[in-house]
Amino acid sequence: MPPGLKIRDGGPADAGSLTAIFLGARAGMPYLPCLHTDAETRWWMANVVLAGHAVRVAEAAGRVVGFSARSGELLAHLYVDPAAQGAGIGSALLADAQMAAPALRLFVFAANAGAVSLYRRHGFAVIGRSDGSRNEEGLPDVEMEWAASGHEP
Numbered sequence: 001m002p003p004g005l006k007i008r009d010g011g012p013a014d015a016g017s018l019t020a021i022f023l024g025a026r027a028g029m030p031y032l033p034c035l036h037t038d039a040e041t042r043w044w045m046a047n048v049v050l051a052g053h054a055v056r057v058a059e060a061a062g063r064v065v066g067f068s069a070r071s072g073e074l075l076a077h078l079y080v081d082p083a084a085q086g087a088g089i090g091s092a093l094l095a096d097a098q099m100a101a102p103a104l105r106l107f108v109f110a111a112n113a114g115a116v117s118l119y120r121r122h123g124f125a126v127i128g129r130s131d132g133s134r135n136e137e138g139l140p141d142v143e144m145e146w147a148a149s150g151h152e153p
Ligand SMILES: CC(C)(COP(=O)(O)OP(=O)(O)OC[C@H]1O[C@@H](n2cnc3c(N)ncnc32)[C@H](O)[C@@H]1OP(=O)(O)O)[C@@H](O)C(=O)NCCC(=O)NCCS
Pocket: 002, 025, 026, 078, 079, 080, 081, 084, 085, 086, 087, 088, 089, 090, 091, 092, 106, 107, 108, 109, 112, 114, 115, 117, 118
Protein backbone atom coordinates (compact mmCIF):
# COMPACT_ATOMS: atom_id res chain seq x y z
CA MET A 1 0.00 0.00 0.00
CA PRO A 2 1.44 3.44 -0.86
CA PRO A 3 2.70 5.23 2.29
CA GLY A 4 0.07 7.43 3.93
CA LEU A 5 -2.81 5.80 2.08
CA LYS A 6 -5.84 4.90 4.18
CA ILE A 7 -8.76 2.77 2.96
CA ARG A 8 -12.07 3.08 4.81
CA ASP A 9 -15.76 2.34 4.28
CA GLY A 10 -17.65 4.88 2.19
CA GLY A 11 -20.85 6.61 3.33
CA PRO A 12 -23.45 9.14 2.18
CA ALA A 13 -21.10 12.07 2.87
CA ASP A 14 -18.72 10.78 0.18
CA ALA A 15 -21.20 11.20 -2.71
CA GLY A 16 -19.73 14.50 -3.91
CA SER A 17 -16.07 13.48 -3.88
CA LEU A 18 -16.76 10.07 -5.44
CA THR A 19 -18.80 11.70 -8.21
CA ALA A 20 -15.91 14.09 -8.94
CA ILE A 21 -13.44 11.19 -9.14
CA PHE A 22 -15.79 9.14 -11.33
CA LEU A 23 -16.37 12.04 -13.75
CA GLY A 24 -12.68 13.02 -13.80
CA ALA A 25 -11.51 9.44 -14.47
CA ARG A 26 -14.10 8.90 -17.20
CA ALA A 27 -13.08 12.17 -18.88
CA GLY A 28 -9.76 10.41 -19.49
CA MET A 29 -11.53 7.54 -21.30
CA PRO A 30 -12.30 9.17 -24.67
CA TYR A 31 -14.04 6.08 -26.09
CA LEU A 32 -16.91 6.48 -23.58
CA PRO A 33 -20.15 8.08 -24.81
CA CYS A 34 -21.60 10.77 -22.53
CA LEU A 35 -24.97 9.31 -21.50
CA HIS A 36 -25.82 11.20 -18.32
CA THR A 37 -25.63 14.71 -16.92
CA ASP A 38 -23.31 15.37 -13.98
CA ALA A 39 -26.40 15.86 -11.77
CA GLU A 40 -27.75 12.44 -12.80
CA THR A 41 -24.36 10.90 -12.02
CA ARG A 42 -24.36 12.54 -8.56
CA TRP A 43 -27.85 11.12 -7.89
CA TRP A 44 -26.74 7.65 -9.09
CA MET A 45 -23.61 7.76 -6.90
CA ALA A 46 -25.65 8.57 -3.78
CA ASN A 47 -28.70 6.40 -4.39
CA VAL A 48 -27.38 3.43 -6.35
CA VAL A 49 -23.63 3.08 -5.76
CA LEU A 50 -23.33 4.20 -2.12
CA ALA A 51 -26.78 2.92 -1.14
CA GLY A 52 -26.43 -0.51 -2.72
CA HIS A 53 -22.76 -1.54 -2.64
CA ALA A 54 -19.91 -2.11 -0.22
CA VAL A 55 -17.96 1.06 -1.04
CA ARG A 56 -14.33 1.49 0.03
CA VAL A 57 -12.69 4.90 -0.14
CA ALA A 58 -8.95 5.57 -0.47
CA GLU A 59 -7.68 8.72 1.26
CA ALA A 60 -4.25 10.31 1.12
CA ALA A 61 -3.45 13.30 3.31
CA GLY A 62 -7.14 13.59 4.18
CA ARG A 63 -8.17 13.84 0.52
CA VAL A 64 -10.31 11.22 -1.26
CA VAL A 65 -8.24 9.82 -4.15
CA GLY A 66 -10.13 6.71 -5.25
CA PHE A 67 -12.85 4.19 -4.50
CA SER A 68 -14.15 0.71 -5.17
CA ALA A 69 -17.75 -0.52 -5.10
CA ARG A 70 -18.58 -4.20 -4.65
CA SER A 71 -21.84 -6.08 -4.59
CA GLY A 72 -21.14 -9.58 -3.28
CA GLU A 73 -18.60 -11.03 -5.69
CA LEU A 74 -19.21 -8.39 -8.38
CA LEU A 75 -16.59 -5.64 -8.35
CA ALA A 76 -18.81 -3.03 -9.96
CA HIS A 77 -16.54 0.05 -9.87
CA LEU A 78 -12.89 0.95 -9.36
CA TYR A 79 -11.84 4.55 -9.94
CA VAL A 80 -8.78 6.62 -9.04
CA ASP A 81 -8.44 10.40 -9.36
CA PRO A 82 -6.48 10.98 -12.61
CA ALA A 83 -4.00 13.18 -10.69
CA ALA A 84 -3.25 10.24 -8.37
CA GLN A 85 -3.11 7.38 -10.92
CA GLY A 86 0.02 5.26 -11.41
CA ALA A 87 1.03 5.42 -7.76
CA GLY A 88 -0.38 2.10 -6.59
CA ILE A 89 -3.78 3.32 -5.31
CA GLY A 90 -5.82 1.22 -7.77
CA SER A 91 -3.73 -1.82 -6.83
CA ALA A 92 -4.31 -1.12 -3.12
CA LEU A 93 -8.09 -0.84 -3.61
CA LEU A 94 -8.08 -4.05 -5.63
CA ALA A 95 -6.08 -5.90 -2.96
CA ASP A 96 -8.52 -4.56 -0.35
CA ALA A 97 -11.47 -5.99 -2.33
CA GLN A 98 -9.62 -9.31 -2.68
CA MET A 99 -9.25 -9.45 1.11
CA ALA A 100 -12.99 -8.87 1.56
CA ALA A 101 -14.33 -11.52 -0.82
CA PRO A 102 -13.23 -15.08 -1.63
CA ALA A 103 -13.88 -14.51 -5.32
CA LEU A 104 -14.53 -11.52 -7.57
CA ARG A 105 -15.72 -10.93 -11.10
CA LEU A 106 -15.94 -7.74 -13.09
CA PHE A 107 -16.62 -6.25 -16.49
CA VAL A 108 -14.09 -3.96 -18.14
CA PHE A 109 -14.28 -2.21 -21.51
CA ALA A 110 -12.11 -3.99 -24.07
CA ALA A 111 -10.63 -0.58 -24.99
CA ASN A 112 -9.39 -0.17 -21.40
CA ALA A 113 -6.16 -2.14 -21.93
CA GLY A 114 -4.47 -0.59 -18.88
CA ALA A 115 -7.19 -1.81 -16.53
CA VAL A 116 -7.26 -5.28 -18.15
CA SER A 117 -3.52 -5.65 -17.57
CA LEU A 118 -3.85 -4.36 -13.97
CA TYR A 119 -6.50 -7.02 -13.28
CA ARG A 120 -4.37 -9.74 -14.91
CA ARG A 121 -1.44 -8.81 -12.65
CA HIS A 122 -3.76 -9.24 -9.69
CA GLY A 123 -4.71 -12.77 -10.73
CA PHE A 124 -7.88 -12.15 -12.75
CA ALA A 125 -8.52 -14.26 -15.86
CA VAL A 126 -10.75 -13.49 -18.83
CA ILE A 127 -13.90 -15.64 -18.76
CA GLY A 128 -16.00 -13.94 -21.43
CA ARG A 129 -16.31 -11.15 -23.96
CA SER A 130 -19.30 -9.29 -25.41
CA ASP A 131 -19.94 -7.04 -28.39
CA GLY A 132 -21.33 -4.30 -26.15
CA SER A 133 -24.99 -5.33 -26.22
CA ARG A 134 -24.89 -6.00 -22.46
CA ASN A 135 -23.72 -2.55 -21.29
CA GLU A 136 -25.45 0.80 -21.63
CA GLU A 137 -22.46 2.36 -23.39
CA GLY A 138 -22.74 -0.23 -26.18
CA LEU A 139 -18.98 -0.92 -26.09
CA PRO A 140 -17.26 -4.31 -26.35
CA ASP A 141 -16.39 -5.55 -22.89
CA VAL A 142 -14.44 -8.30 -21.17
CA GLU A 143 -15.60 -10.31 -18.16
CA MET A 144 -12.86 -11.29 -15.73
CA GLU A 145 -12.80 -13.45 -12.62
CA TRP A 146 -10.48 -14.07 -9.69
CA ALA A 147 -10.69 -16.55 -6.82
CA ALA A 148 -8.56 -16.87 -3.70
CA SER A 149 -6.49 -20.04 -3.91
CA GLY A 150 -8.51 -23.03 -2.82
CA HIS A 151 -11.82 -21.29 -3.57
CA GLU A 152 -13.92 -22.41 -6.56
CA PRO A 153 -15.77 -19.38 -7.98
C1 LIG B 1 -7.60 1.52 -13.63
C2 LIG B 1 -7.26 2.41 -12.42
C3 LIG B 1 -8.32 2.19 -11.34
C4 LIG B 1 -5.89 2.01 -11.91
O1 LIG B 1 -5.58 2.83 -10.78
P1 LIG B 1 -4.07 3.30 -10.49
O2 LIG B 1 -4.04 3.90 -9.15
O3 LIG B 1 -3.58 4.12 -11.62
O4 LIG B 1 -3.37 1.86 -10.49
P2 LIG B 1 -1.91 1.51 -10.00
O5 LIG B 1 -1.09 2.74 -9.77
O6 LIG B 1 -2.05 0.58 -8.88
O7 LIG B 1 -1.37 0.73 -11.25
C5 LIG B 1 -1.32 1.41 -12.50
C6 LIG B 1 0.12 1.46 -12.97
O8 LIG B 1 0.96 2.11 -12.05
C7 LIG B 1 2.05 1.25 -11.71
N1 LIG B 1 2.35 1.42 -10.30
C8 LIG B 1 1.88 0.67 -9.27
N2 LIG B 1 2.39 1.11 -8.11
C9 LIG B 1 3.18 2.16 -8.41
C10 LIG B 1 3.97 3.04 -7.62
N3 LIG B 1 4.05 2.90 -6.28
N4 LIG B 1 4.62 4.04 -8.24
C11 LIG B 1 4.51 4.16 -9.59
N5 LIG B 1 3.79 3.35 -10.39
C12 LIG B 1 3.13 2.36 -9.79
C13 LIG B 1 1.55 -0.13 -11.99
O9 LIG B 1 2.63 -1.00 -12.28
C14 LIG B 1 0.68 0.10 -13.18
O10 LIG B 1 1.47 0.11 -14.34
P3 LIG B 1 0.84 -0.12 -15.79
O11 LIG B 1 0.85 1.24 -16.42
O12 LIG B 1 1.76 -1.07 -16.45
O13 LIG B 1 -0.56 -0.65 -15.63
C15 LIG B 1 -7.18 3.91 -12.80
O14 LIG B 1 -6.26 4.06 -13.86
C16 LIG B 1 -8.50 4.50 -13.21
O15 LIG B 1 -9.26 4.99 -12.37
N6 LIG B 1 -8.79 4.48 -14.50
C17 LIG B 1 -10.02 5.04 -15.03
C18 LIG B 1 -11.19 4.23 -14.59
C19 LIG B 1 -11.04 2.77 -14.93
O16 LIG B 1 -10.53 2.41 -15.98
N7 LIG B 1 -11.54 1.94 -14.01
C20 LIG B 1 -11.58 0.52 -14.21
C21 LIG B 1 -12.85 0.22 -14.90
S1 LIG B 1 -13.23 -1.52 -14.83
